[in-house]
Amino acid sequence: MSECCDHHYEPGHSPHRLEVEGLCVTYGSVTALCEVDFATTCGNRLALLGPNGAGKSTLIRTLAGLLKAEHGSILWRGQALTGSTREIAYLPQLDRHREGFPVTVREVVAMGRLPHVGFWKASRKIDEEKVEEAIAVMRLEDLAHRQIDALSGGQRQRAFLARALAQEAHIVMLDEPFTGLDVESGAELAETLKDLGTRGHLVIASHHNLATVEAIFDQALVMKKRQVAFGEVSEVMARVEVREVLGLQKGELHV
Numbered sequence: 001m002s003e004c005c006d007h008h009y010e011p012g013h014s015p016h017r018l019e020v021e022g023l024c025v026t027y028g029s030v031t032a033l034c035e036v037d038f039a040t041t042c043g044n045r046l047a048l049l050g051p052n053g054a055g056k057s058t059l060i061r062t063l064a065g066l067l068k069a070e071h072g073s074i075l076w077r078g079q080a081l082t083g084s085t086r087e088i089a090y091l092p093q094l095d096r097h098r099e100g101f102p103v104t105v106r107e108v109v110a111m112g113r114l115p116h117v118g119f120w121k122a123s124r125k126i127d128e129e130k131v132e133e134a135i136a137v138m139r140l141e142d143l144a145h146r147q148i149d150a151l152s153g154g155q156r157q158r159a160f161l162a163r164a165l166a167q168e169a170h171i172v173m174l175d176e177p178f179t180g181l182d183v184e185s186g187a188e189l190a191e192t193l194k195d196l197g198t199r200g201h202l203v204i205a206s207h208h209n210l211a212t213v214e215a216i217f218d219q220a221l222v223m224k225k226r227q228v229a230f231g232e233v234s235e236v237m238a239r240v241e242v243r244e245v246l247g248l249q250k251g252e253l254h255v
């Protein structure tokens, strides 16, 4: 794995730091989010929480380099992030990333090597090894020859995570990854996300199920067009203003 994604650093002590300062993103005259300020490092799992339209997807798409900020800055490893980079993998919502053309799981995972190899060059031994390693980590060996569109939602999610691993992405961002998964696939994905954090990746995901947020994530950013709170997940979830924004009653989170 890449230098950030090894076991040298405890969460919070990795030098690979994502810093967002005064971020403001608009769609024409619509302000989607404003005054977002947080910093986190590889090894953490950060939940983006907030009601519908709060700006979670907009933040993810901006960090992925797909949208431009109106104001503010994003620093990754001390450098301004101005576009997409292979160090950041973005998984859109499941229903938005059906391939729609015949492509196998192994081919999807191999696409993760394109930033390393280039489009027209033959893959090298190292690329093939990285693809096989990613397939093994995501337990996809038996599905590697299947068409991606013939997989269940949970299996497809694992294939796209394997592509992120093959890409050697440090940051893995997922938009509502649990939506549409059955209970078993959701539990499996929760373990996979925790494992990615343990391997040293920074996992950032928008999340709607407040009953599971503390079990899966260690940090939370709560937003409603503006940042409401950021910090360690249990501390954030206990704040009165967070409970109001998320529509929680006292004690509701733990039932």
Ligand SMILES: Nc1ncnc2c1ncn2[C@@H]1O[C@H](COP(=O)(O)OP(=O)(O)OP(=O)(O)O)[C@@H](O)[C@H]1O
Pocket: 027, 030, 031, 032, 033, 050, 051, 052, 053, 054, 055, 056, 057, 058, 059, 206
């Ligand atoms: N392409 C767009 N053009 C104009 N406005 C947009 C566009 N995409 C999102 N918005 C607006 O930006 C705001 C933030 O939307 P966003 O999708 O980021 O919220 P969200 O927190 O991800 O919501 P949800 O939980 O419903 O997915 C909303 O007011 C939304 O209507």
